[in-house]
Amino acid sequence: MRWKCGCSYDGTDYFGWQTQEGQMSAQQMIEETLEGIFKSRVPIQGSGRTDTGVHAEEQVFHFDFDWEHGGEKMKKAIYSRLPKDIRVNYVEEVSDDFHSRFSAKAKRYRYQLFMGTADPFAWRYCWSVPERVNLNTMKEAMSLLVGEHDFAALAANRGVDYESTVRTITHAAIELENGYVNLSFQADGFMYKMVRTLAGTLVNVGLGRIGVEDVQNFLDTKKRTAMAFVAPARGLFLERVFY
Amino acid sequence: MRWKCGCSYDGTDYFGWQTQEGQMSAQQMIEETLEGIFKSRVPIQGSGRTDTGVHAEEQVFHFDFDWEHGGEKMKKAIYSRLPKDIRVNYVEEVSDDFHSRFSAKAKRYRYQLFMGTADPFAWRYCWSVPERVNLNTMKEAMSLLVGEHDFAALAANRGVDYESTVRTITHAAIELENGYVNLSFQADGFMYKMVRTLAGTLVNVGLGRIGVEDVQNFLDTKKRTAMAFVAPARGLFLERVFY
Numbered sequence: 001m002r003w004k005c006g007c008s009y010d011g012t013d014y015f016g017w018q019t020q021e022g023q024m025s026a027q028q029m030i031e032e033t034l035e036g037i038f039k040s041r042v043p044i045q046g047s048g049r050t051d052t053g054v055h056a057e058e059q060v061f062h063f064d065f066d067w068e069h070g071g072e073k074m075k076k077a078i079y080s081r082l083p084k085d086i087r088v089n090y091v092e093e094v095s096d097d098f099h100s101r102f103s104a105k106a107k108r109y110r111y112q113l114f115m116g117t118a119d120p121f122a123w124r125y126c127w128s129v130p131e132r133v134n135l136n137t138m139k140e141a142m143s144l145l146v147g148e149h150d151f152a153a154l155a156a157n158r159g160v161d162y163e164s165t166v167r168t169i170t171h172a173a174i175e176l177e178n179g180y181v182n183l184s185f186q187a188d189g190f191m192y193k194m195v196r197t198l199a200g201t202l203v204n205v206g207l208g209r210i211g212v213e214d215v216q217n218f219l220d221t222k223k224r225t226a227m228a229f230v231a232p233a234r235g236l237f238l239e240r241v242f243y
Numbered sequence: 244m245r246w247k248c249g250c251s252y253d254g255t256d257y258f259g260w261q262t263q264e265g266q267m268s269a270q271q272m273i274e275e276t277l278e279g280i281f282k283s284r285v286p287i288q289g290s291g292r293t294d295t296g297v298h299a300e301e302q303v304f305h306f307d308f309d310w311e312h313g314g315e316k317m318k319k320a321i322y323s324r325l326p327k328d329i330r331v332n333y334v335e336e337v338s339d340d341f342h343s344r345f346s347a348k349a350k351r352y353r354y355q356l357f358m359g360t361a362d363p364f365a366w367r368y369c370w371s372v373p374e375r376v377n378l379n380t381m382k383e384a385m386s387l388l389v390g391e392h393d394f395a396a397l398a399a400n401r402g403v404d405y406e407s408t409v410r411t412i413t414h415a416a417i418e419l420e421n422g423y424v425n426l427s428f429q430a431d432g433f434m435y436k437m438v439r440t441l442a443g444t445l446v447n448v449g450l451g452r453i454g455v456e457d458v459q460n461f462l463d464t465k466k467r468t469a470m471a472f473v474a475p476a477r478g479l480f481l482e483r484v485f486y
Contacts, residue, residue, distance in 0.1 A: 008363050008364075010364055084363065085363045085366070087363050120327065
């Protein structure tokens with residue numbers, strides 16, 4: 001039996017999603033919780049990694065286990081054992097050909113900037129930018145990113161080999177809300193640190209450090225430079241995985 | 244020279260406001276920060292304690308130190324050295340007879356209930372109450388608390404000796420906002436755990452576990468019982484100190 005689960009987590013105190021030796025990740029915390037319920041080690045597969053400090057409003061994972069009590073009871077069992085910074089939102093049985101990663105058609109991320117200095121209750125969830133940003137130039141640069149492009153210059157350039165660095169951003173938007181500037185991006189897939197690089201680069205445009213034409217240049221030349229800035233992890237939320 | 248400072252803090256990771264042996268408190272974190280700036284130990288005096296996990300939107304403290312560069316520069320120096328979960332909001336020179344605790348005329352606290360189960364980004368800042376509460380009976384019980392009363396039955400009954408257990412609540416209100424029920428209390432002073440006991444007791448009224456008449460009984464008999472429940476620290480915010 002295969003189970004699909006949606007979960008939210010505050011990434012502040014975790015070394016990202018993916019289990020790694022000697023660090024506590026969200027995945028590992030969930031696997032340990034499942035082990036407590038099922039009395040055996042059950043590996044889970046997430047839709048993709050998130051970095052240390054990155055949050056998820058909805059991350060999706062799946063796992064295989066024979067359980068005869070239904071998804072709602074399993075959800076309650078997991079829920080009650082997880083720490084407060086991880087929450088399981090739903091558990092449902094799916095067919096064996098569902099795969100949280102390979103079946104995913106698209107993902108949506110939101111990056112939260114705070115214009116000013118975030119108070120002690122908000123700093124975990126945003127990047128504080130004290131200087132004024134120009135939303136018009138940011139919007140202009142953002143519009144260049146929509147569509148199918150080679151984003152080689154706008155993702156991490158080390159440690160990961162991709163078959164292709166071409167991705168299609170189907171939707172991008174900037175919304176102003178209560179002092180926050182929320183940048184959202186939906187695409188068929190994202191490379192390592194790509195959303196943070198897009199966010200950091202757009203902020204550099206908004207601050208006038210680089211121009212809109214520099215963003216076009218990143219897409220044209222595919223060459224990463226220091227001007228493509230990686231925004232801090234704590235402002236990033238995985239919003240949704242689409243299947 | 245005497246300095247008055249307003250600060251905010253997220254109490255989650257601190258053992259309350261007040262410095263105590265072997266634990267990191269908000270006060271100690273600020274004192275260590277001042278020591279780094281002034282190169283000498285400068286004790287600070289807060290308007291009062293807050294418990295482990297309790298937050299402050301504005302706590303006030305004062306200290307004495309000869310500094311010739313003005314409050315704004317001192318604020319910036321402190322601000323840049325504090326961790327992100329404590330923020331200094333203002334620093335101003337005051338006369339030597341100002342005392343953060345003894346000059347305080349009133350305080351306002353807010354207690355945040357969440358109706359349902361708070362998500363991983365909100366749990367530090369509220370008490371999740373999954374059952375439905377009756378706001379009408381809570382309001383009725385709250386109205387009994389306003390005015391001058393002996394609150395002996397509605398505060399911690401151990402470890403603290405008060406000259407008097409009479410306090411005057413000048414303002415109390417319940418507000419519903421985005422799934423939150425915010426309880427606010429303003430008084431000339433509060434005893435240890437008093438606001439959390441008021442909040443917990445009102446929730447018990449709202450859940451129908453005790454009646455409005457039981458609250459009147461607490462005030463009349465001055466006897467604490469198990470029905471006077473202490474709500475969790477994480478939902479409590481010191482909002483303001485009035486001078």
